[in-house]
Structures are given as C-alpha cells and as structure tokens.
Amino acid sequence: MSDERSPWVGDLIHDKDADRRGIVTDVRGGSLWGLRPELGPGKPWTSDRPERLGLVTPREEMRDWL
Incomplete structure (x- = not known):
C-alpha cells in the first residue's frame, strides 16, 4: 500500500475502520x-x-484496468 497522497475520487482504498477495500x-x-x-x-x-483510508491503487492506474 502507498500512503504518498490522500485518497481521492476513483482511487482504490483500504478503509482501516471498516476493514474493507x-x-x-x-x-x-x-x-x-x-x-x-x-x-x-x-x-x-x-x-x-x-x-484511516489507505491508498491501494491510485485512479491513474485504475484506468489501465478498464
């Protein structure tokens, strides 16, 4: 996981409080x-x-999955 920046719209995150992605x-x-x-x-x-939202995959990389 990368915590280089705050999560934003389109990012894949791990919510540590809810224990889910x-x-x-x-x-x-x-x-x-x-x-x-x-x-x-x-x-x-x-x-x-x-x-408490850990960045898993930034939105820029998520676009490559589509």
Whole structure:
C-alpha cells in the first residue's frame, strides 16, 4: 500500500475502520468520503476519517484496468 497522497475520487482504498477495500466515489466538503465496494454489489458507506483510508491503487492506474 502507498500512503504518498490522500485518497481521492476513483482511487482504490483500504478503509482501516471498516476493514474493507473500496472505491472513492465522492468527497463532500473535504470531510466526508463516499465509498463503494471494490467489486460487485454491496452497500456503499462513508468515512469521515481520511487518515484511516489507505491508498491501494491510485485512479491513474485504475484506468489501465478498464
């Protein structure tokens, strides 16, 4: 995992509080991160602790997966 920068929309992250991986879908007011499961269906969730979101794959690299 890389923690060189703060996660942003499109990044694959690991939410340490929820103990799951997901994609950042929204950043509201710079203080609430909207997240969805990495793969398949599942319930979206939010985090208000960006320091607990570890960057797994930046969005620039995620585009290569498509």
